[in-house]
Amino acid sequence: MAADTPTSAVDASRDVLGRGSLYTLATAAPILANVAVTPFVTRLLGAAEYGVVAIAIVIITVGMMLAGLGMTVAITRHGILERSGHEGARALVFQGSGLAVAILVLATATGRWWAPGVVGVPWRPALAFALAAAAGFAVAVNAQSYLRVRDRPLPFVALAAIATLGGPVAGLALLQSTGGGADRYVAGLLIGYATAGVVGVALVRSGGRARAHRGDLRRALRLGVPAVPHQVALFLANGALVLIASQVFGTAAGGRMQLALLVGSAPAMITTAFNNAWSPVIYRTAIAQRGVALEHTARDIAAFTAVLSGGVALLAPWLMRVLAPASYAPTGLVAAVGVTSIGSVLSVAYLANLHLILAAGRSAGLALVSPLSLGAGLLSAALASMTGPLTAVALGFPVTYLALAIGTALLRRRVSPTRWAEHRMSLPLLIGVAACLLGAALPVVGASALAFRLPLVAAVGLGGMLLVVRVMRR
DSSP states (O other): OOOOOOOOOTTTHHHHHHHHHHHHHHHHHHHHHHHHHHHHHHHHSSSSHHHHHHHHHHHHHHHHHHTTHHHHHHHHHHHHSTHHHHHHHHHHHHHHHHHHHHHHHHHHHHHHHHHHHHSOOOOOOOHOOOOOOHHHHHHHHHHHHHHHHTOOOHHHHHHIIIIIIHHHHHHHHHHHHHHHHHHHHHHHHHHHHHHHHHHHHHHHTTOOOOOTTTTTTHHHHHHTTTHHHHHHHHHHHHHHHHHHHHHHHHHHHHHHHHHHHHHHHHHHHHHHHHHHHHHHHHHHSSSHHHHHHHHHHHHHHHHHHHHHHEEEEEEEHHHHHHSGGGGGOGGHHHHHHHHHHHHHHHHHHHHHHHHHHHTTTTOOOOHHHHHHHHHHHHHHHHHHHHHSOOOGGGHHHHHHHHHHHHHHHHHHHOOOOOOOOOOOOHHHHHHHHHHHHHHSSSSOSSSHHHHHHHHHHHHHHHHHHHHHHHHTTT
């Protein structure tokens, strides 16, 4: 086992929220890059070429997940819990990255045969660049998983910035200096992800020698590969709901739903960023204290997520007006934001049990739980949309996370020896759900919106500040 300093149950929340605030920057970077760059890219490219860019971005993300073989999950756990420790984790970074590059080289070599049927556009340089960028992305996230083992958030954030900020900036520079279409812009994305991969390898090499023990890679793949459907299912959840909205209510409604999902799921993205600090803290805690540590951290992170989700839902009328012009009817999306935010609250319950499943090294059940949960969410959205308004489609997001919470809780009871009092999360979760429901139901325009919403926003903000003070003073 790695010689990491164990975490006490009392200090666990402070460690997660303190260090997690730095890791949050790495998750915020892609969102900020997308918001800042998209208006310029759409003006430099026509609608058809921008559609190719959108496809390329999906290829980069899904390609990283599929070719990565779940090694991001395995590397962090290995460095903390397995006998070869940091040396073994470094070896897994190189082994996993080599496998990812090989898989994506094969995908590129056969691209002209599968691209038209899978992504709906003929093979072209932008797609090849996207697959190469996915390889760089896979190497970078493997390196980030090792940096989580070493608890080095600043290099972690730097890698994210190189990939997700450097790439779009390089793409814009290529478009403005040389013209061209989607091929040039995606080439810029490749520059960012490839650079991040090279820097990531250098950071891992600087940590010391890499030495794998016999069976390390086999155990890592046994843990990581079942997590791939889990990762892909979560990534596809929002996109599938947008597709349902488009099919039932029209293409324009699909675009509006995408905006509502983007805002309502933002707290879940931030909670996932804290997970970069949360899981190592749970892994480092002595087995006898792991349940107590999870109770402390889950309750506090649930409260933090409830504050974020409730705040987003209550502020949705103004957030949507900033994000979208009047032609999008932004106030009509407020209820959808509130419903989506409920899923962000529920994401904490799913993540808490996920830590114990991965700590036990028995992730195979996730390959069943995650697709089934996604299926439940999509089915509920499809059924609700048959008789309800556009907002009904958003129901799929909280249903997906509720199913994930139930499924991972049942799986954890089956595979993990650690028991914990899940009811400790109940109060913050209920408060968060109530705030989101109020955000969906309260008036959205005029003096009544201000009178009802702003006092609640102030109360939620005060609660958030008190939470941070309480955790940091422990």
